[in-house]
Amino acid sequence: MMIQRALLAGVGFAALSTSAFAQSATPSADEISALRAQVQALSARLEQLEAQSHAPAPAAAPAVAGTPPPVAVTPRPAAQAAAAPSPVDWASGVPELRSPDGSFTFKPRMRVTADLSNTFGSDFDGRNLTTTELRGLRIGGQGKIAGGFTYWIEADLADNAVSIANAFMAYNAKLGGRDLEVSMGQRLNDRGVEGGTAEDVVPFLERSLMVSTVGPERGAYGVGVSSKLTGSVWHASLSLTGDAISGGTTNDSVTLMGRTHWSPFKTDAGFLHLGGWGFVEDLTPNASVAARSLVVTSRGNDNLRLSSGAYADPKGSKGLGLELGGVHRSGWLMAEGGRRVLETAARDYDQDAYSISAGFFITGEKPPLSARTGTWSRPKVLNPLGTDGYGALEVVGRYDTADYSDNPTGGEADSWLLGVNWYPTNNTRISTHWSAWSIDNKTGTYVGDDSGNTVTVRVQTAF
Template identity: 40%
Template sequence: MYRGALLAIGLCTSLPAAAQGADDVARLTRLVEQQQARIARLEARLAMIEGTPPPAVAAVPLEQALPSDARPSPPLRTAAQAPQRPRSPAPLGQSLPSDAHPPSLDARLARIEQAQKEGVHVDWSKGTPEFTSADGRFSFRPRGRILVDLATTTGSAIPARNMTATTARSLRLGFEGSIGPHLSYLLEGDFADNDVAIKSAYLAWTTRFMGQQAEFALGNRLNDRGLDGSSGTISVPFLERNFVGAGIIPVRGFFGLGAAARIYGDGWHVGVQVSGDDINNPGTQGDGLTIGARAHWNPVKTADWLVHLGLWGFHEEIAADATRPTRSIAVGGFFNDNLRILPGSFADARSGDGYGVELGTFHKSLWAYGEYGARRIENRAGASTDQSAWAVQAGWFLTGETPPYLTRGGVWSRPKVLRPFTSGGSGAIELATRYEELDYCDNPTAGRGTALTLGVNWYLNNFVRLQLNAIDWTVANPTQRGGATDHGQTLIGRAQVAF
């Protein structure tokens, strides 16, 4: 009886120990299975990033994971082996990977991070992809614009001016980029007015000069001349630049092939440009020579107020083959060639001098500015003719955006739309008005004209704009119908995509 009692006591004490051992085995089994599942998921994610099939991962036998005193008698089955990756010959000098010793997770992550450092970053914020190397030393971006107009003119006493038409104001395509921290480039071709021409085509070197940022450029570049004249068509508040920017201009036009230098400070800049004729000039005669300069200053620059002052001028030696020293200027939109201020004739033009002044102010969502410009042309016989133009204009962003004026260079840009229409918002809505006058009539064969414009701009996002301009114009050209003054109205709508 004594021995039986001891045996019963021993059995009772061993049962809980056996039960506890079985619970430990089950818990460790679940832990190992969870670890294997986690490793399998990590391997699959790495394989997706690397673009390769996941390596074979075998389940670790439980008897290797459990302590020897807790090892069960029958071993657990291993997981199914994943198919082997097909091998291909490696380049000479590189060892083949070993299936028995696959790269560690740390090694594979390090390889992915290195690949990302050597990769290319892509930014779509400007409407087209801008590719930039990871170190920022190289960039490339296609750029262009599509400007399509629909316009109608009524009220003119000259029937040919009363017309309705569509036109491609500008179809431009090009690219820009940078090489290293200093060198940048730009090339653009444009179809406009039934003609194809090269526009911007230059190299620029940006560096520090006298403690300020400086830019030196070689090639065909938009000139620095007035607030509107120094800004692109896609950026000015109206469909076309004002009469000062369009009419008080050297023979070579908006672009000239040559060299330019600009220094930018905090709220000011000074630029000079020396150039020959436009890059599209036929090579039958020697070029003219134009030397131009412009400076702007922002004497007031606060969170709510900004004041712009500008001064510019140029001197030109006109090439002998220049038959049109003065441009005819569109009054009721670029589409209507019958409605222009005529430049008249001025034979054997030898030189010209022009200058202009600018004054503008910006307050929150409001802006207003005025420009005045004048030019004198002399011919080889000693005769001269004077030209002048002025414009005042103002605008208001109803949706709260600030005017897209850049203190760096004193030029127009494009607004940063607060609530893009393409993302479910209202877009940016701007109201603008302008009155301008151009006077060529110091030349008896040339004309003069005025225009009052009311405009509405709807920016769907930062690079898409719809415009509507209503223009009340007056034109007097002495060589047309006895010099009678003509008056009418033009309504123009434009769809613009600029990227």
């Protein structure tokens, strides 16, 4: 701006000088008036230019068609930077690591469960035990990989031994608008409501006798291929597996298993649950004897078990289970039952079991039975323990029974259970369960009809 003022002043001075020298040495009054007018016009122009220098810059004119717009580098607004997803998410209580585009994730998994158990009233003093047990210490991780893949691996430290639980990789996609998952590795059986649910979220401290009885010889886990198709109120699964992770010194048994469930009449108040599952297994010839020792009410007391008896030269087995129950507001009810037929060289043996269970959230939470997967999850506590909260309180009950008496050396057992589950937060649980049990074993250390009571207190945290 100073340069413009100097130029204009110079022009004005030059005009005056030129005019002066162009005229005579003594200019007339008219000439002086004309020169004065020119100087005043130049001064007004200077003031106009100064005013324009302080005004805001005009908006850029629209670009001419065919001309590329100018490239401008501007700093990223603070609000936009704050809205970007964080590479670490603590929403579930443990850090979930994520790549900038969200294609890769990793989240650790952890579970700590400790039990105090007291059994009394048995006719056998060896069963009247008070025990403490680290029921389970499970550590692992899960996440997803770009391209629709997920993974899950965890190890369980229990009973002074280390074992691998879930250890698989899965591919996830959409099929007809439904969620399709195909996995390879070792994972928990999809076998009924309780049998297909992780132990830390089942409403009871132990799965029922029905789950232990009507199942393949290999147990709750098997290595192989599994597939699952899930809709809004139903799912169907199919798996082909061998034995659980082992040393690889013998042939594996082979099991084909399938399950489906449907949750009709779903409303905000609840839904009805219908389901069924079955399996067929081919047992390896190395399994010369098939016998089971089933937990009755508490895993902390190993003297309190049901013996299925021995079965010589087993060839295979097949099982069928049914599910019927539902959820209404804060209450739930579930009945599960089934039969396993064990095939041997001599003859076939029937193994029967069923359970009826129910629960109610006194604090108003919705029972966490999924209408999509037909399994349990953790409850969403309405008022977590804190300044104004007290957690969630649930009352549960169950009757379960198992019958191996088709085998002359097989026993029978049943139990009545009543318990209270307190969930201070979504990830913590303190439970007190009392059960009245009855066992009639035909073989083993404790033979004969016996009954008693067991009280178990559990403290658990899981992420």
